[in-house]
Amino acid sequence: MTAPVRLGLLRLTDSAPAVLAQASGLFAAEGLDVALHVEPSWANVADKLAFGLLDAAIMLPPLALAAVAGLRGSHAKLIVPMGISLGGNAVVLGGPAAAALPGDFADARAAGHAFATWLRSQSQPPRFAVVHVFSTHNLLLRHWLAEAGIDSDRHLEIVVVPPGQVVNELAAGRIAGFCAGAPWGEAAADRGAGRVLLGSSAIRPDHAEKCLTMVASWAASRPETAAALMRALHRAQSLCDDAARAPALAALLADRLSLPETATRAALAGGSGIEKIRFAGATAIARADALWFFAEMRRWGWLEPATDVATLATQVYRPDLLPTMAIG
């Protein structure tokens, strides 16, 4: 008996491939015994990977990169061998901001300029929530606002609120808006707490969202298990993109992760949401993505000037493992 694979994830729609692979027996078909660990915070996922309490996780790519670069206190040894999802985040405005920006916008640029005008008219920098400092959400939001001439460190106050709490915070008026993953954007709209201004794919089309992160020493010591895990997740990704299966998938996620089912359905294939998650197209990763995340972190002054991002990106992003371990 080998130890089960401890796979970490959060209560989010894009955890779907792991939840489906477990429920539909795709892990078992690969001879895998997988224990899903639903963690309450991204920090828990990062710490448990760093100190050997998880073997792998569905992860935010910038957080994996930050952990390896030592931005969380120690240099974790992690690798990213495959992507899990593309897109799926929503920029949501609460009552006052939504009222100031009525109607639809042609594109992210137009929405950005309208939002910038509203921001500049505020006497106090409005509070905006993201889910973690080293999140795709924070980097995409800042990138989008910078295009509209907004300095996110000056014109707004960015705070971190856990994804499961953003809707409440918005409804209570303690934040002016947020950028978070599905289902929380649609959940806020369903509750009448805010409106989805735009999806993150409008900011950066087909942007990498979640990735599979593995503890480097674990992947090296159990290469067959790591390959089997990737194969099972890859099969699950194809199923997750099937619109015909989406209602059942939304019900499964609602059951296993206690997510609001309607809002979860909206972000899956064929759903009614503005922003939808794609899974199968995410499998193959590119180092260019790691370099983009690093460049954005550098832009905001988060990296030591001497940080060798090219070497780090090569160490962490291992697109070479996919054909040799999993698909080939």
Next chain:
Amino acid sequence: VKILLADDDADRARYLVRALTRDRSVTVECTVNGELLADAVAAHAPDVVLVDMTRPDRDALEGVRLLSLSRPHSVVLFVDEDDPAFMEEAIGAGVCSYNVGSVAPSEVKPVLRAAVALFRRHQQTKLALDQAQARLHERAIVDRAKAILIRERRLSEPDAYRWLQRQAMATGRRILDVAQSVVQAKEDPP
């Protein structure tokens, strides 16, 4: 050392405050329910933040300096690089510690060590309690099944138990599972 304690378990928090304040140089503040962790840090300006790892808002402490220039100090997860076993123990126990500004590791480690000990004891107590409750629950189901067998099959109590035992042996199931199906068959007849 000024400590901010973020623990939603009021009992555990009370014990921990008592344990930590035995050292007269230590003061402890506790977060209020519903308060955002980052706001509590800004309000109390502690040196150390002890956080229950089951709190989802722990993410709010990560890289606080990065998020806003209005806060003067960086908030950094305490990691003892030289003692990975201790770090693993702390995470296993479910508690972690953040330094606000510059605090010497020699001041933080005893605080975190005390918290880890208390969280571990709490975990063990809870585990023992859960096991005791599970055993009680199992006993209750077997008793209900026996009562049904005594009534319906007119068996004596020892015979009812032996009947459950025989069924378990014959079908390769646990006595509890057999008892469960007896109770279920009675409660929702097909």
